[in-house]
Amino acid sequence: xxxxxxxxxxxxxxxxxxxxxxxxxxxxxxxxxxxxxxxxxxxxxxxxxxxxxxxxxxxxxxxxxxxxxxxxxxxxxxxxxxxxxxxxxxxxxxxxxxxxxxxxxxxxxxxxxxxxxxxxxxxxxxxxxxxxxxxxxxxxxxxxxxxxxxxxxxxxxxxxxxxxxxxxxxxxxxxxxxxxxxxxxxxxxxxxxxxxxxxxxxxxxxxxxxxxxxxxxxxxxxxxxxxxxxxxxxxxxxxxxxxxxxxxxxxxxxxxxxxxxxxxxxxxxxxxxxxxxxxxxxxxxxxxxxxxxxxxxxxxxxxxxxxxxxxxxxxxxxxxxxxxxxxxxxxxxxxxxxxxxxxxxxxxxxxxxxxxxxxxxxxxxxxxxxxxxxxxxxxxxxxxxxxxxxxxxxxxxxxxxxxxxxxxxxxxxxx
Numbered sequence: 001x002x003x004x005x006x007x008x009x010x011x012x013x014x015x016x017x018x019x020x021x022x023x024x025x026x027x028x029x030x031x032x033x034x035x036x037x038x039x040x041x042x043x044x045x046x047x048x049x050x051x052x053x054x055x056x057x058x059x060x061x062x063x064x065x066x067x068x069x070x071x072x073x074x075x076x077x078x079x080x081x082x083x084x085x086x087x088x089x090x091x092x093x094x095x096x097x098x099x100x101x102x103x104x105x106x107x108x109x110x111x112x113x114x115x116x117x118x119x120x121x122x123x124x125x126x127x128x129x130x131x132x133x134x135x136x137x138x139x140x141x142x143x144x145x146x147x148x149x150x151x152x153x154x155x156x157x158x159x160x161x162x163x164x165x166x167x168x169x170x171x172x173x174x175x176x177x178x179x180x181x182x183x184x185x186x187x188x189x190x191x192x193x194x195x196x197x198x199x200x201x202x203x204x205x206x207x208x209x210x211x212x213x214x215x216x217x218x219x220x221x222x223x224x225x226x227x228x229x230x231x232x233x234x235x236x237x238x239x240x241x242x243x244x245x246x247x248x249x250x251x252x253x254x255x256x257x258x259x260x261x262x263x264x265x266x267x268x269x270x271x272x273x274x275x276x277x278x279x280x281x282x283x284x285x286x287x288x289x290x291x292x293x294x295x296x297x298x299x300x301x302x303x304x305x306x307x308x309x310x311x312x313x314x315x316x317x318x319x320x321x322x323x324x325x326x327x328x329x330x331x332x333x334x335x336x337x338x339x340x341x342x343x344x345x346x347x348x349x350x351x352x353x354x355x356x357x358x359x360x361x362x363x364x365x366x367x368x369x370x371x372x373x374x375x376x377x378x379x380x381x382x383x384x385x386x387x388x389x390x391x392x393x394x395x396x397x398x399x400x401x402x403x404x405x406x407x408x409x410x411x412x413x414x415x
Contacts, residue, residue: 113187131155148201181243183273208259231380243272245366248310311360325402
């Protein structure tokens, strides 16, 4: 026992040159030093995370910048009354918006239209997603050469996010380039607030209103300006498909191909408009969850919230009058389709049914559909006028279609 105690004492009191003692001392260093380093790292990581979360909460608590008070056309475009909306929260500083506009205006220099060339006599035609839409005259210096344009405005007061989005839409049109069957961008005014986008005006307005006007004229037999025939329907359809094919080449799709989003010229040239969904796909890679598209114009894959492509644009889904909008998915899942309208030929109905196939792989592409319409047009009737006897009631149409009356064309009042 005594020898063992002596041995213990000797080991504990050994000199620094003793190998055993050195080993034990190094073992303590191997444990303590890494522990301190890990502790310091965790503390720093915790501080960084805390600062990040604090910043995120600060952004989440920041009120949204929105203008809610409607203003008359003259005030909305002149800048008077800006900032007087009753429900405006905390708008961003005007200087931040102005500095952003100064930085981006050079990129849009070729598109700038002098404000003095736009007439003050404005006709409000619609309420768009960004703001009011007006019809105006664009003066070119020669009164005989002034032309009608459509003015899309950004509602006021507008914060930096709204301004960025509005300019992004202008740049999107610039990116797309020109196509005969797309509504063209004429220019913009973005050097200062208020902002607006200048688009070409199309004489006959949207296709839905145009068809309703033709139906009214057929019913009253008061001298038709446009007698739509089967061949002319194919002609209009082919032009829309050319626009869709153009979007497909840009790796885009429209997402809401409906008569209300097609405008028509006096020579029956059709132009696709309403490119908001295409812009969101281009800018963000996805459709905003807040954007609402009428259910009866959605392909099954979009009703099921699956990824959609260009074949979702050739899915024909006119309003099913006997089916509530909220029941349209179940109706389609049962394999039911629209019955052939009385004024629709069997050839046309066969093409329509090919666009209603549940599986998008079984639907024709825009190019395939174009070729089918072109072949059908060769033998189509160009004499008999297509007549639909039902009365047009915009409010009833909106209820059946699952849309608001306000979202219908600005021209439906001609009925």
